[in-house]
Amino acid sequence: MAENNDVVQLPIWLKEELFENVLRQHYEQFEKIICFKAIPGLNPGENYSTIMLRLLFEVELKDQSIEKVSYMLKTPHDFEMYREILKKNNMFVIERDIFLSVVPEIEQMYSEAGLDVKFAAKGYEIDAPDNYVLLEDLGPRGFKNADRLEGLDMAHTLSVLKKLAQWHAGSAARIALKGPYTQYYLQPKYGDSMREDIRPINVTFGNYLFKCLPLYEGYESYTAAVHKIQPKLIDLVHDMADPDPQDFNAINHGDLWTNNIMFRYDAESNAPSETYFVDLQLPKITSVAWDLIYFLLGSPQLQLKLNHFDYFIKYYHDQLIEHLTLLKYPTEKLPSLRFLHMQLHKYGFVGYHTVLVLCPPLLLDRTNDANLTDFVTETENGDDLKLRMYSNAKYKQHAGAILTWLHNRGALDF
Known part of the structure; x- marks a missing residue:
């Protein structure tokens, strides 16, 4: 028992x-x-x-x-706001279906094309009275997370980009060859009912960012742009859930960062030999720009993510075309590297979203008292937590560098 x-x-x-x-x-x-x-x-x-x-x-x-x-x-956590969110967007039901049906279908497509590709742990079903996701434990197979505070090095970043390209290619080919997905959560505008629930959380995060903005290097140059984009962000992000048919669309992981990726290693090398995705609870069919910007501006080491951004996009594109071709994706629809860069520019606001929402918990020193309630609500403990998130030394370094980079690329001009 x-x-x-x-x-x-x-x-x-x-x-x-x-x-x-x-x-x-x-x-x-x-x-x-x-x-x-x-x-x-x-x-x-x-x-x-x-x-x-x-x-x-x-x-x-x-x-x-x-x-x-x-x-x-x-x-799930058991507090009122979280339960209300689950009534509108049950992430547990969604994630179970991704593991039980979507992932195996794409893996089977690769198998039929002669390539053994695995994306995630095996999922299981039980007769539980509450929300759950049950998965194979990858630990005994040697999988583990990288250190989120250290950031991913070159080898880890390339390993993720290859697997991400395979994932995007698989779902894009599935749509092109078999027709649209029928799952309700992969339909256009799914989750739009959450827009107004998320808006006050976005305002809260923005207020803390504004409060700490003068602490970031170069803030004078991008302050006006940050204040201009902040009130538009929720609508920009949610509008991506209604994909433009002219974009290169695929199932995006939706929350691809260090703690949602697991690596296995060869005994002789520190480079990963296998990469799996976890936490597939926020999938959406949209431009692949979402996953690329979110991952590349969040998880790699700071100097890598900015100095090698274009190289990473080229590497991803090479892998994408290789695997789309393998899966017999229509040749006339293959996206060019130039087109991919145009997608990144079109959806550049995802970079600001990454700085505002992902980087604060990603770069916060380990602590035993951090929890979801304090992260998303206005409480005394929450005030202290969020101030630490937006003002610690590591976040200040990343935020200043990334916001400057985004501003110089015109990625805050919305």
Whole structure:
């Protein structure tokens, strides 16, 4: 039976019987569960949006041998604002379907084309009374996150871009060859009902950025542009969910940053040998510019992301064309590198969104007291947390450099 844990609050519905069918899928000779324990799946301060649990099982097989296996369980926080959001946009139902149907279909397309490509952990279903996502635990296979505070080096960044190009190529080819996706959450304007719920959160983030703006290097040059784009940002971002058919569109991961990527390594090298995506709860069909800008301005090391941005786009484009061609995407529709850069310019506001929303938690020093409630609401603890997010030394360095770079490219002019 489930054991108490002093570190994390377990869902009251979490019972070992829920996982017997999953264990039967894993072990043909499954007999019974001997021991079940749930422990925190991530270190404190590494995930604001959900509760992550690692479920540890000892099972007995029919030959009386004992096996150990673990899974990762994602469950929602239990506070009113979060529950209200789930009523309009149930990210858990969406993410389960991505893992159970969308990912396997694209992987099968690559397999039929002669290439073994895997994007993510295997997903499972249980008869749970609340929202959840249940996945294979990648830890025993050697996968782990990179250090978000150090930023991704060249090898890690290229590994992500190759896998991202394969993902975009797969979903774009799926649409071109088989027709539009029918899932409700991949339809144009899905999630538009969330626009007004997110707007006050965006205002709050903007107020803290404005308060700390004079701390960032070169702020005099881009202050006016930042104040001009801030009130437009929510509409600009949400309008991307209604994709322009003239763009190069694909299923975007939607939240691609260091903690949502896992790497496996060869024993002889620090370079990753495999890259998987996690947290596929915010997918949307839109221009691939979203994932590219969000990832490249968020996760790589500071000097890499700015000094090598165009090289990274060229590398991604090479991989994209290679895999689109492999999957028999129509030749006349292949996007040129020039067209891709035009997409990045068209949607340059994603860069400001990245600085405003992603970089603050990404660059915050590890802390045990950070939580989603304080991040998105106006509380005394939340005030302290957000001030630390927008004024710490690492964020100031990144924000000043990225905002200057965006301003010089005209990417704040909206």
